[in-house]
Amino acid sequence: MELKWLEDFAALVRTGNFSRAAEERHVTQPAYSRRIRALEYWLGVTLFDRSSFPVQLTSAGEEFLPKAQALIADINLSRQDLRLMHAQDKTSVRIVTLHTLSISFLPPIVRDFVRENPEASISILPSVQGVEQYFEALLTGVADVLLTYDTGDTVLDADALSQIEIRQIDADRLIPVMSPSLRATLPRDWIEAQKPIPLLAYSSFSFSDRIVQPVLPRLQCSFRKVFESPLSESLRRVALDGTGVAWLPERLVRQDLKAGSLIEMEGADLAPVVTISVYKLRATRSDLVEAAWEVLCRQ
Numbered sequence: 001m002e003l004k005w006l007e008d009f010a011a012l013v014r015t016g017n018f019s020r021a022a023e024e025r026h027v028t029q030p031a032y033s034r035r036i037r038a039l040e041y042w043l044g045v046t047l048f049d050r051s052s053f054p055v056q057l058t059s060a061g062e063e064f065l066p067k068a069q070a071l072i073a074d075i076n077l078s079r080q081d082l083r084l085m086h087a088q089d090k091t092s093v094r095i096v097t098l099h100t101l102s103i104s105f106l107p108p109i110v111r112d113f114v115r116e117n118p119e120a121s122i123s124i125l126p127s128v129q130g131v132e133q134y135f136e137a138l139l140t141g142v143a144d145v146l147l148t149y150d151t152g153d154t155v156l157d158a159d160a161l162s163q164i165e166i167r168q169i170d171a172d173r174l175i176p177v178m179s180p181s182l183r184a185t186l187p188r189d190w191i192e193a194q195k196p197i198p199l200l201a202y203s204s205f206s207f208s209d210r211i212v213q214p215v216l217p218r219l220q221c222s223f224r225k226v227f228e229s230p231l232s233e234s235l236r237r238v239a240l241d242g243t244g245v246a247w248l249p250e251r252l253v254r255q256d257l258k259a260g261s262l263i264e265m266e267g268a269d270l271a272p273v274v275t276i277s278v279y280k281l282r283a284t285r286s287d288l289v290e291a292a293w294e295v296l297c298r299q
Contacts, residue, residue, distance in 0.1 A: 003075055005039040006068045013065060016054025092123045093292040096137050097147040098207060100232040104251040113295045120288055138279055144289045150277040151210040163281055167297050170276040173250045174211055176265040179242040183263050191267050196224035198244035203230040211274050212247040
């Protein structure tokens, strides 16, 4: 299968017309039709109902559409990362990290590193997502450093552990917060609320979800998930609008708490403490990576 076949497929979904899609893809219509058929032959299913106008997806096409869109996005992001990696290989340190830590923890590290290494830079690799993918990126050399929360349940085999150096450099709390307007609708002892409380939840594949999930069953109240995202900043913005309660890093919402835009919900054992850890290969590729490691470890 070729990337252009997936892009051809997406173009026909957008236009619903073979002629317009071929024009958009800068090929003749016969050549374009052959490429669509080649994709269908490779998959072993018919993707489009050609008897309708505009052209409609079959049930197999409907099922394939989100997969094709994800493949196109992943390939393009991987290409972007590789170009970035090779273009900046000698002067840049490549980091994979959580979006939350890139906002709440990393800025002073970047500041100190650039001051001490004025010809260098730090690059965040955006396409790496998920617990296993973080460590794979580090072990395969795609990333130089991994900065993340340590959930305590990440299992690495002996071979991987022998290649990695680990430091616990700080800690944070994930605290339950909501807007004053939402708090006003709940009883004083909100944990005993009779009605389900709207919950702003982390996606199941995220590090933060692993931290928050053990807390919820200990509470007497029930929750109704109204929003889900892997990004703490996204949950924060929805919480500010009064939509639900979210467990957010204390570093991230410190100013919101001070301003009164968000309220930390009271109760015992509601705010799990999480360690912030940094990982690198023992055999690093440059002195620059070691310089970044030194800055990270003195936080």
